[in-house]
Amino acid sequence: MKKSLLICCALLTFSTGCETAQQVLNNLPASTTGGVNTTQIAAGLKEALTIGTQNSANRLSAVNGFFANAALKILMPPQAQKVESTLRNVGLGSVVDKAILSMNRGAEEAAKSATPIFVNAIKQMSITDAIGILRGGDFAATNYFKEKTTAALTSAFQPVITSSLKKVDATKYWGDVFTVYNRFSKEPVNTDLSAYVTQRAIDGIFHEVSLEEQKIRKDPAARVTDLLKTVFGSPLAQKN
Template sequence: MKHIFLAGALCVTMLSGCETTQQILSTLPASTGQPNSFQIASGLKEALTIGAQNSASRLSAPNGFFTNAMLKILMPPEAQKVESTLRSLGMGGVVDKAILAMNRGAEEAAKSAAPIFVNAIKQMTITDAIGILRGGDFAATDYFKQRTTAALTTAFSPVINNALKKVDATKYWADVFSVYNKFSKTPVNTDLTAYVTERAINGIFHEVGVEEQKIRKDPAARVTELLKTVFGSQLAQNK
């Protein structure tokens, strides 16, 4: 997602009264050079919107999960022995189709993440924002986890389930592991959709965390004057 629209995003989606960035900056206390509470809240909302849009855009792109070595969704560890057996029996193609379907489902589901994050951002209070600014390297990501996990799960599950059904992955998974669990001391979760949904959401939060670190630590990532003011302040540095 391009940054170009973000210059006016505060007026459209996050701030009451449609104040412009310049109007907000004019309230900066001249004596201290530090942002006031309103600026902090505005800057955090702008930063989180940038991070959420970028994260969702990357992961919803073709191969956003599938070719990402860190986030690619594979069979869960407890199923790897079964996977190995299936491959040795010449059924590797079936397993590969299931893995591809898991990642394609996650990529499709990621398209619905940004609006959910933006809704959480709209509800952020000034107290929330100050706590996030001073709360440590991943305070914003943790805020998202608390406020959006339930909504993301609701939005992601049907999309992922449909992707898996297209290749009969859910049926195959349930059939195989229902039998396997009868004889195993370490049963495998037969709900493949739930497993992939959890991994997809974890991937989204990982990318949001990456974006948060960029804005906190890299001045070049602060692409507006408001971000430079808030994240360059002593308050942001003294966490």
Template sequence: TGTILNKALGSKSSSLSNDEIIRGLKEALTIGTDSSAKRLNKADGFFANAAIKILMPEEAKKAEKTLRQFGMGSLVDKAILSMNRAAEDAAGGISTIFWDAIKGMTLTDGLSILRGGDFAATEYLKKTTTAQLTEKMRPIIEASLSKVNATQYWKDVFTAYNKLSKTPVNTDLSAYVTERSLTGVFYSVGQEEQKIRKDPAAQVTGLLKKVFGGN
């Protein structure tokens, strides 16, 4: 299977126009981001995926270990599950921000993606959408954390731990879950980009087949 780079830049006889290249990239990114949003915005979208599952933050690892040693592991388990449920709930709102970034892609952006590495399109989205996604997702995450009782579970964990420790933990829960959610989103988009670049079965439209070399 050829790659978009081979197709677009590697042959003088390429029949692809600049317009087709940009439309192909936009189509690939739209499909990839929509697929990611749908996959993440359901039960276990984060929780069952070891690559992006949200665990306790580094500064809370000692708290987790201590509570498990004292037979309070269920408090930690509830907190971890609820953080992932909040991320899954918030993932439904990411598509529109991605669409705006994709619509705004220029020929210069497109050619830069073509000349970049295997995750160049994902890196483009990361660069152009992280600030907006953080701003949009933070309040959604906060509402979701409250909805799935994560805020209470988190409080339970650290109320219990801070009674046992001289060094209390005061992590900003919504900031942490927002940051880990975005890491998971971009990881997922990157996986979709790889599929479209390399797997003919993922090139689901005529334009994608033409641009990415499926047929």
């Protein structure tokens, strides 16, 4: 019975044409649904995902959103650390620092374009997507966004990041140094700095989205509107 209720809820959440499921849920007693109607259920789940992705993008697009976040700060890749140390030892530390700052500033600027991409993915959720998210575990929504938005985020992020890196000649510097380095290394470094930073920026966005998803699912204090409190505090929302 619990599983049937959950499937019906998912069908209703992102579809207006599922008359059979609509009739089943409408006929359930108020004690089963917690008094929450189908319109509230649909709106509440969509609102939760929208708020979560907006919060993530807003944090990371602020100045120092990446640069001052120890978990997300974009640094030289591990295989390039020997080269970085060498450059610092010969007095080129300021050049490396400028490149690192530029990488993070580019990621912060690019993050501003994330929200509309996530919102569009929410609008396009199918019935199957909704069922998967509701039944798929703690990170089901994050995994959905990874599948549906990575290509669009890459297209939106990379030009912004490339522009930021060019301001301090970071792209040229990276390419020149690591093209030579790769001739002698068994662990070659990707000479496409823009691609590297873009991937790190996208990883950072999804990391923040996953944190927001956990808050909405598990922390009542994160349900910042009356609608979220009503829907996610109902007995129906607690059934797994």
